[in-house]
Amino acid sequence: QSVLTQPPSASGTPGQRVTISCSGSSSNIGSNTVNWYQQLPGTAPKLLIYSNNQRPSGVPDRFSGSKSGTSASLAISGLQSEDEADYYCAAWDDSLNVVVFGGGTKLTVL
């Protein structure tokens, strides 16, 4: 049972826009920044969004993040086949004193 809640799966067709939600509480998302990671099969996680809505250099602007209250979301526009991956949200938790992750969302491009 993950501290941050994500839908286990999401899907879309090429060119579509999809969003992935991440729900937490006042001790994590509510008081700290959210980061998003993309994990392609068999590879290490890659930082996709940091500090709620910032993209590291090299990440296409098709990827965007937002946060409101105790929830965050990742949006992917202009969906491409290479976006098929697992996506994880993460944040520091002030009560548990750990970095907490969502359970991950498997994105399928139909």
Added chain:
Amino acid sequence: QVQLVQSGAEVKKPGASVKVSCKASGYTFTGYYMHWVRQAPGQGLEWMGWINPNSGGTNYAQKFQGRVTMTRDTSISTAYMELSRLRSDDTAVYYCARVEDTAMVNGGDYWGQGTLVTVSS
């Protein structure tokens, strides 16, 4: 370019210990924290803790307290994560990640390729 290269896969028996290394290059090793995250087969990510390569200071998730030890050797820009009293549920891929701070506020911007540790009798 920044690189984190981890040691190879390990197979251990229950009760044994494993030590995974993470060699950093392309940046000032002592300028960033090194966090460790693991991922059991088919499961999500789990944070284990961090080491400050500059001071050697550490912080471990309570779940691993007493079983995990993170160390570093600044002369070879390498961080280590040792996990003792291994159990079958410690079977996972272990990752090191370069991080600016203790709480991963801005995330881990570079990750090692991962080290599979299999615990089996």
